Amino acid sequence: MFTKIIKSCWRVFLSLIFVILLAIAATSFSTIYNFSPIAPFSGADIFNPYADFDPNIEWKRTSLHTHTRVDGPLNECAFTAEETVSKYRDFGYDIVGISNHNEITPHPDSKQDIGIYEHGYNLRNFHKLVIGTERVNRFDALYPISASQAQYQLDMLATECRILQLNHPSRSALLDSARLTKIGGYDIMELSGFNAYLENKHWDWALSAGRYSFALLNDDLHYPDRSNKFALRCSYLNAKECSSEEIISTLKSGCFYSVRVPDYGNGDWAVKLENNRDIPTIENIGVEEDVIYMKLSKTPEQIRVIGENHTLLTRVVDSDTISYRMRACDPYARIVVSYPDSLIIMTNAFARYDKATMASPADREFHKTNILATVLYNIVVVAVIAIILAIYIKIVRRWRTK
Numbered sequence: 215m216f217t218k219i220i221k222s223c224w225r226v227f228l229s230l231i232f233v234i235l236l237a238i239a240a241t242s243f244s245t246i247y248n249f250s251p252i253a254p255f256s257g258a259d260i261f262n263p264y265a266d267f268d269p270n271i272e273w274k275r276t277s278l279h280t281h282t283r284v285d286g287p288l289n290e291c292a293f294t295a296e297e298t299v300s301k302y303r304d305f306g307y308d309i310v311g312i313s314n315h316n317e318i319t320p321h322p323d324s325k326q327d328i329g330i331y332e333h334g335y336n337l338r339n340f341h342k343l344v345i346g347t348e349r350v351n352r353f354d355a356l357y358p359i360s361a362s363q364a365q366y367q368l369d370m371l372a373t374e375c376r377i378l379q380l381n382h383p384s385r386s387a388l389l390d391s392a393r394l395t396k397i398g399g400y401d402i403m404e405l406s407g408f409n410a411y412l413e414n415k416h417w418d419w420a421l422s423a424g425r426y427s428f429a430l431l432n433d434d435l436h437y438p439d440r441s442n443k444f445a446l447r448c449s450y451l452n453a454k455e456c457s458s459e460e461i462i463s464t465l466k467s468g469c470f471y472s473v474r475v476p477d478y479g480n481g482d483w484a485v486k487l488e489n490n491r492d493i494p495t496i497e498n499i500g501v502e503e504d505v506i507y508m509k510l511s512k513t514p515e516q517i518r519v520i521g522e523n524h525t526l527l528t529r530v531v532d533s534d535t536i537s538y539r540m541r542a543c544d545p546y547a548r549i550v551v552s553y554p555d556s557l558i559i560m561t562n563a564f565a566r567y568d569k570a571t572m573a574s575p576a577d578r579e580f581h582k583t584n585i586l587a588t589v590l591y592n593i594v595v596v597a598v599i600a601i602i603l604a605i606y607i608k609i610v611r612r613w614r615t616k
Contacts, residue, residue: 225613232606239599241356244366246587249396250580253424254522254545257568261575262501263428263468266452273450273495277302278311278330279343279381279404279432282319290315291436296322301438305445305490308456313343316350328458332381333371338388340364343404346376346462358388361396365581368399377401377465380427382434383416395423398580402428402465405472405560414560418524421546421563426575428562431472441481445490448473471496474558494553499561506547506564507537514553521547540564
C-alpha cells in the first residue's frame with residue numbers, strides 16, 4: 215500500500231514537471247530582433263519634458279500602480295477600490311490608478327477610469343503597466359530569457375494601449391543592464407525609490423544607451439492599512455484636471471515628476487497625515503537655450519544634476535534653485551533633490567536630439583525584425599514542444615503497462 219502511494223506521488227510530481235516544461239515552451243514563441251548598438255543621445259536641440267509646464271496649474275498628486283480586492287481566489291489586496299481610493303484622498307492624492315494583475319477594475323470615479331491593468335504572470339517578475347486600453351492581453355512568456363522575448367511583449371502591448379510602463383525593473387530577474395540597454399518602446403519606467411543615491415540605476419542604464427523614457431514613482435500598493443507600505447512613492451502631474459484624457463495627455467508629454475516620501479511617524483497615522491499635507495513642490499522648471507533650471511517651494515539639503523552612466527554633473531547645497539548648462543558632450547541630464555528627512559524629488563530627463571528629424575529622443579529606431587532568425591527560433595520551439603510531449607507520452611504508456 216505504501217509503495218503504491220509513493221509511486222502515485224512520484225507520477226503526479228513528474229506529470230507536474232512536464233506540464234511546467236510544456237507551459238514554458240508553449241509560451242516561448244517570439245519575434246527575434248536585431249538591436250541597435252548603444253548610441254547616446256545627440257543633437258543640437260534639448261528635449262524638454264516640461265515644455266507644457268504651467269505654473270498656474272496646481273500639481274496633481276498621483277499613484278497609478280494600485281492593487282485592490284477583486285472577484286476570485288487570487289487577491290493581492292484585502293480592500294476594495296472604493297476603500298483604497300478614499301484612503302488616498304485623505305492623504306491629498308488627486309489621481310489614483312487601479313491596476314490589478316491581468317484585470318481591468320472599474321474606477322470608483324468614472325472621470326479617472328482610464329483603462330489600466332498590470333500585465334504579467336511570468337516567473338521572472340517582468341511586469342508592465344498597460345494604460346489606456348479596453349482589453350486585457352493574456353499572453354505572457356512563462357519564463358522569458360532573452361531581450362527579444364521582452365521586446366516582443368512590449369511591442370505587442372504597445373499596439374493595444376496609449377501608455378506603456380515598465381514596472382519595478384529592480385525587482386525583475388529579466389531586466390539587467392545587458393537587456394535594458396537593448397530594449398525600448400515603453401513610455402515610462404517605474405522607479406523603486408528606495409535608495410537616495412542609486413535610485414535610478416536601471417533608468418540610467420537605458421538612458422545612457424539611448425533608450426529614452428520618462429520615469430514614475432508609484433506605491434505598487436497591496437496593503438493600504440500598513441503605514442510602511444502606503445503613500446511612500448508618488449508622482450505629481452501638471453494636469454489641468456483629473457480626467458482620463460488629461461491624465462493620459464500629461465503622461466505622454468512627460469510634464470510630471472516623482473517623489474519618494476518617508477514613512478512619517480513610523481506607524482503613527484496622525485503624524486503621517488500631517489506631514490503628507492506639507493510636501494515640497496517644484497515651482498518652476500524648464501530649459502532656456504542650453505540651460506536647464508528648477509526652483510522649489512522649500513529649500514532642500516542638496517540638489518544634484520545626474521548625467522550619463524549616473525555621473526554627477528553638478529550639485530548645490532542649501533539652495534531652492536539650480537541651473538546647469540548642458541554641454542555638447544552631455545547626452546542627457548536629470549535633477550534629483552534630497553531633503554534632510556529623506557524625501558527625494560526626481561525629474562524627468564532632459565535629452566539631446568534633433569528636432570528637425572524627430573519629435574522626441576524616444577523616436578529613435580532601436581530594433582528590426584530578423585526574419586530568418588525568427589523562423590528558425592520558432593521552429594525550434596515547436597520541436598521542443600513535440601519532444602516534451604513525446605517523452606511524456608512514452609512515460610505514461612510505460613506506467614500503463616506496469
